Amino acid sequence: MTILLKNGTVIDYASRLNQKMDVLVEDTKIVKVEKQINNSADKVIDCTGLMIIPGMIDMHCHLREPGFEYKETIETGSKSAVKGGFTTICPMPNTKPTPDSAIILEQIINEAKRVNLCNVLPYSSVTKGEKGEELVDFDEMKKAGAIAFSDDGMPVVNSKIMREAMIKADELGTFVASHCEEKSVAKGAINAGEVAKKLGVEGVLPEAEEIMAAREIVISETNKVRGHICHISTRTSVAMIRDAKKRGVKITCETCPHYYSFTVKEVLESGTNAKMNPPLREEEDRKAIIKGLQDGTIDAIITDHAPHSEEEKNKPLESAPNGIIGFETALAASITNLIEPKHLSYLDLVRLTSYTPAKLLKLDKKGQIKQGYDADITIFDPTLEYVYEKESIVSKSKNTPFIGKKLKGKVMYTMVGGRIVFENKLS
Ligand SMILES: [Zn+2]
Structure with a gap:
């Protein structure tokens, strides 16, 4: 399984990278991080306007x-x-x-x-x-x-x-x-x-x-x-x-x-x-x-x-x-x-x-968007503004003072080991 993340802004602390890049994921690993990747992939995600960071x-x-x-x-x-x-x-x-x-x-x-x-x-x-x-x-x-x-x-x-x-x-x-x-x-x-x-x-x-x-x-x-x-x-x-x-x-x-x-x-x-x-x-x-x-x-x-x-x-x-x-x-x-x-x-x-x-935690292949690293990736929209609502909470419990507060930024995709485990379908 290959997934290509196109046109997102990659932010990677280890390489001090903060720029538009494509990221290619193959099976469980990141295999390419380049300005322009033209490989064909099983799935292509358009990340225009989104930020791509190492999985939190x-x-x-x-x-x-x-x-x-x-x-x-x-x-x-x-x-x-x-x-x-x-x-x-x-x-x-x-x-x-x-x-x-x-x-x-x-x-x-x-x-x-x-x-x-x-x-x-x-x-x-x-x-x-x-x-x-x-x-x-x-x-x-x-x-x-x-x-x-x-x-x-x-x-x-x-x-x-x-x-x-x-x-x-x-x-x-x-x-x-x-x-x-x-x-x-x-x-x-x-x-x-x-x-x-x-x-x-x-x-x-x-x-x-x-x-x-x-x-x-x-x-x-x-x-x-x-x-x-x-x-x-x-x-x-x-x-x-x-x-x-x-x-x-x-x-x-x-x-x-x-x-x-x-x-x-x-x-x-x-x-x-x-x-x-x-x-x-x-x-x-x-x-x-x-x-x-x-x-x-x-x-x-x-x-x-x-x-x-x-x-x-x-x-x-x-x-x-x-x-x-x-x-x-x-x-x-x-x-x-x-x-x-x-x-x-x-x-x-x-x-x-x-x-x-x-x-x-000595997790050698995590925490970076880099070739050879685990494809644990968080993709978010940094511009979305909204009032945080109790109804949106997935956790079994709802105890948070953020309910009713204005927040900015929303996770759009979460990838763990090359697998998309969360996708924000509201977008
Ligand atoms: Zn404690």
Whole structure:
């Protein structure tokens, strides 16, 4: 099977390419990227006016299966991911049961294979049952196919255990992705400050994230091992990681579209649909996150896609669960809130959504539009403007503050391993 993409604008960070090119795909691979390809093909897609980027890689999401299938399944989550232009997604292990043994991890991998829409590369938990007490068998989990290790949703409180985990993961050529939350200062519904006061709810202090992020930097620096900090949201986290990187510490991090699209004020408008962990912060934090994306302090944009049922999100602010869905709005939110205001270029966006994530995850043949690379490709219209509607959501859950917001940019085709797995038929 050959597919020819004609007249699109190819944006590839590795080669700093941002120009009109044709792309030829044969079976699972990209075989040609040239200004004019005249080969005949089984299928020709006219990409005039569209952008062609390496398939987006989401290093951090929640698919809820096994255990919480009423929120999302591997199947519905994969459908939502490919609609959003993601070709590889890495689900976190806070499921029930937790993938803390090879058998459970293999079940997730097998179900993803059955669904067969995008690459699903699951994390193993760091500790048994994400309880923070006993390390999983790192060798066994790596062999069973764990992409990396995380107790996301739960912080690893015990520093001795985290230290051992980071050293062990590094030995295996991978890393621990740390959900940083120092619980004693993290009690609350939303960010501490004026909005929390106004709503009469207890506020989460920014130090909840920063104290633990500082610990991970120390462990990484002292032991010269890799460390990765999940979903950073505060100005101090950005500053600490920037400084650490300057010293050569092997620390990397990620952030989510909501941290550069909103501030805590969004809670006044969207209520529990703007409640997540870490919480939305202040404007100064939002600006610091954008700076971190610009200068490479932040390595990756991730969704932290976290589906919850409407019933759960209809609870009061204090008791509603944390998290919002994110696959289907990540690209448009980034175009709208990073590219349009000229904070970032499209090349930067590709660096953050595929090029660097592929490097961090050691996915050798992904993250680039290049001959010999996997034909994981996202094709989108950067000019389409629309109001985001709940009815358009493919995910099983609808918990997102982007509902009703004006967005720009829409995914038109998603290709995984040379196969078109999503096509926007509305065009
Ligand atoms: Zn988390």
